[in-house]
Amino acid sequence: LHRNPGEAEFHQAVFEVLESLGPVVAKRPDYVDAQILNRIVEPERQIIFRVPWIDDAGVVQINRGFRVQFNSALGPYKGGLRFHPSVYLGIIKFLGFEQIFKNSLTGLPIGGGKGGSDFDPKGKSDSEIMRFCQSFMTELRTHIGQYTDVPAGDMGVGGRELGYMFGQYKRLTNEYESGVLTGKGITWGGSQVRKEATGYGTIYFLEEVLRSRGESFEGKRVVVSGSGNVAIYAIEKVQQLGGTVIACSDSSGFVVDERGIDLELVKEIKEVRRGRMAEYVEHRPHASFTADASIWTVPCDIAVPCATQNELDEDDAATLVRNGCTVVGEGANMPATQGAARVFAASGIAFAPGKAVNAGGVATSALEMQQNASRDSWTFDHTDARLREIMQGIHDRCAETADEYGRPGDYVAGANIAGFNRVADAMLALGVI
Ligand code: NDP
Numbered sequence: 001l002h003r004n005p006g007e008a009e010f011h012q013a014v015f016e017v018l019e020s021l022g023p024v025v026a027k028r029p030d031y032v033d034a035q036i037l038n039r040i041v042e043p044e045r046q047i048i049f050r051v052p053w054i055d056d057a058g059v060v061q062i063n064r065g066f067r068v069q070f071n072s073a074l075g076p077y078k079g080g081l082r083f084h085p086s087v088y089l090g091i092i093k094f095l096g097f098e099q100i101f102k103n104s105l106t107g108l109p110i111g112g113g114k115g116g117s118d119f120d121p122k123g124k125s126d127s128e129i130m131r132f133c134q135s136f137m138t139e140l141r142t143h144i145g146q147y148t149d150v151p152a153g154d155m156g157v158g159g160r161e162l163g164y165m166f167g168q169y170k171r172l173t174n175e176y177e178s179g180v181l182t183g184k185g186i187t188w189g190g191s192q193v194r195k196e197a198t199g200y201g202t203i204y205f206l207e208e209v210l211r212s213r214g215e216s217f218e219g220k221r222v223v224v225s226g227s228g229n230v231a232i233y234a235i236e237k238v239q240q241l242g243g244t245v246i247a248c249s250d251s252s253g254f255v256v257d258e259r260g261i262d263l264e265l266v267k268e269i270k271e272v273r274r275g276r277m278a279e280y281v282e283h284r285p286h287a288s289f290t291a292d293a294s295i296w297t298v299p300c301d302i303a304v305p306c307a308t309q310n311e312l313d314e315d316d317a318a319t320l321v322r323n324g325c326t327v328v329g330e331g332a333n334m335p336a337t338q339g340a341a342r343v344f345a346a347s348g349i350a351f352a353p354g355k356a357v358n359a360g361g362v363a364t365s366a367l368e369m370q371q372n373a374s375r376d377s378w379t380f381d382h383t384d385a386r387l388r389e390i391m392q393g394i395h396d397r398c399a400e401t402a403d404e405y406g407r408p409g410d411y412v413a414g415a416n417i418a419g420f421n422r423v424a425d426a427m428l429a430l431g432v433i
Contacts, residue, residue: 007090009309013097013334014041016341020416023405028424034432036424043096045069048089049139051117053131064088065136067115067143067151070096073426076147077113078103078362080154080183083161085120092116094309095154098333099362101419102355105394108366113149115140121156133164141169146179146372152365153183155308158229159195163188178372182365191368192380193387194361199233200384201360201391202304202331207241208395209327209350209411217243223300224261225249226307227270227277230331230358234306235263247298249307250277253291256298257284299323306331314339321347330354341412356398356415363390 004010018037025032051063066089069077079099082091092114100112119132143149153162162183169180178189186192193200203217210216220243224231227250235245245261247254250270255261255277265283269275281289296303296316303325305312309332317340320328328344329352330336336344336351344351364387371377378386401421402414 004090004093007093009094009334010090010097012338013094016334016338016412017097017101017416017420020413021420024417024420024424030428031424034428036427039427040071040100040420040423041097043068043070043093044072046089046093047143051119051132051136051139053128053135055128056125063117063119063132065115065117065139066092067140067149068092068096068113069143069149070112070114071100071423071427072111073423073430074104075109075111076145077149078110078152078365079112079114080116080152080361081157081161082114082116082154083119083121083156084116085118087116087118091309095333098355100423101416102359103362104419104422105356105397105415106359106363106366106390107393107397107422108363108390110150110362110366113151114154115151116154116157119156121161126160129161130164133161134168137165137168138172140165141172144169144180146177146369150179150365150369151181152362153229155228157183159183159185159190179369182368184368189368189372191364191371191383192378193383194364194368195229196233196236196384197364197387198230198358198361199235199306199331200237201363201387202230202234202306202329202357203237203241204360204388204391205352205357205395206302206304206327206329208392209329209352212399213350217241217302220244220301221246221299222302222304223247223295223298224304224306224331225254225295225311225335226305226332227266228307230361231306232263232267232270234304234331235261235266238304239263243302246300247295248277249295251307252276252278253289254293254295254298255280255287255289257287259286294319296320300325302327302329304329304331305335307335308332309334310337311335312340313337314343316340317343321349325349328352329357331358333358345410345412350409350411352398352411353415355419356394356411359394360387360391363387
């Protein structure tokens with residue numbers, strides 16, 4: 001704690017992983033001798049930089065940019081960029097730390113990193129977004145490369161922002177190095193299914209959880225928080241699998257639509273108009289919009305938090321359990337607080353952590369890198385089938401590891417231990433570096 005003061009989210013993420021590793025430490029004195037735990041919590045490199053840009057009124061604006069290159073034992077650093085006013089070093093380090101284990105769980109050759117800026121894209125014009133992205137990439141490009149570090153999107157960074165960043169990278173380097181970023185558009189080196197991957201992957205993972213209990217999404221009431229990239233495609237996949245999503249949200253409130261969320265309307269509001277969820281009820285008057293309250297009060301069978309960290313606290317968890325919810329899967333990174341996770345563990349419901357559940361996004365990014373490296377492009381169905389197979393593999397790895405370490409049904413322990421062991425073995429093999 002004293003080495004990283006004021007980084008509450010990073011402390012929370014480290015604590016959550018270390019809490020699971022007792023049985024590993026007991027079994028593997030060689031990890032202890034090689035100081036793997038002390039090494040793994042220290043980023044290999046962290047870069048903080050100035051991002052100056054000029055707004056539409058001609059006023060100079062200054063933001064702060066970050067890239068934390070956390071661990072490259074398994075491959076080049078890989079992880080998204082987040083543009084959100086709440087971003088500071090502690091958020092990027094928590095996300096980068098989680099990313100190490102998530103990437104490890106995919107079984108693919110990718111290390112862990114994360115970056116972003118405290119820039120707020122909300123309310124900015126298209127040309128302001130472009131000028132910001134160009135300035136951000138002017139510094140970031142020194143630190144990235146297809147064999148070094150491959151960023152992607154995260155909150156506030158989608159196809160538009162990645163396009164402006166890739167354009168600037170290409171201009172500065174005079175190279176069409178597609179493999180330097182993932183989440184690219186289909187016409188300029190992107191992969192089919194990348195846009196859908198985190199949301200679809202989340203639901204593929206939960207499909208396996210349900211299957212292991214002899215159930216399916218058919219007829220289930222599902223609540224998905226958020227209405228961004230992850231939430232939209234999670235909702236789409238639940239609907240395809242026969243479930244009904246009755247509520248979703250944004251940072252100003254939540255919508256309940258008992259007839260089932262009209263996803264085309266949500267896409268129109270959020271992806272096309274970049275509007276607010278409150279607009280939903282103008283088109284669907286039977287639905288309701290509630291501000292300043294928790295979406296987790298809406299009774300459901302399955303809860304899928306897909307918005308942001310610490311959006312579901314202990315009281316929300318108790319409400320969900322009381323209302324009969326039996327499965328919770330984290331589409332976002334660390335949306336459940338430590339208190340909420342304890343309530344879920346005590347209640348015996350299936351609680352699956354983000355580093356396993358939402359790994360489909362980064363896994364498909366790795367598939368995008370494969371396609372870029374071989375100058376190939378796969379079909380939607382082929383890529384989707386690979387994603388589903390990867391998510392089934394992650395589910396089984398978590399479940400089997402939990403069994404092996406005497407914690408049957410504990411997806412948190414399974415994910416942390418399985419993710420950690422693969423990185424720790426690689427770190428041992430590479431020596432003290
Ligand atoms: P987006 O920016 O596309 O969407 C975020 C959504 O969450 C928006 O609807 C936003 O609303 C909402 N939101 C933000 N803060 C709150 C809040 N306090 N309460 C309720 N809603 C809120 O981000 P993504 O969908 O890409 O990311 C969501 C989560 O998933 C993040 O934790 C991210 O790290 C994680 N993730 C994303 C991956 C990806 O591939 N995109 C991969 C793996 C994890 P508003 O519009 O009002 O801001």
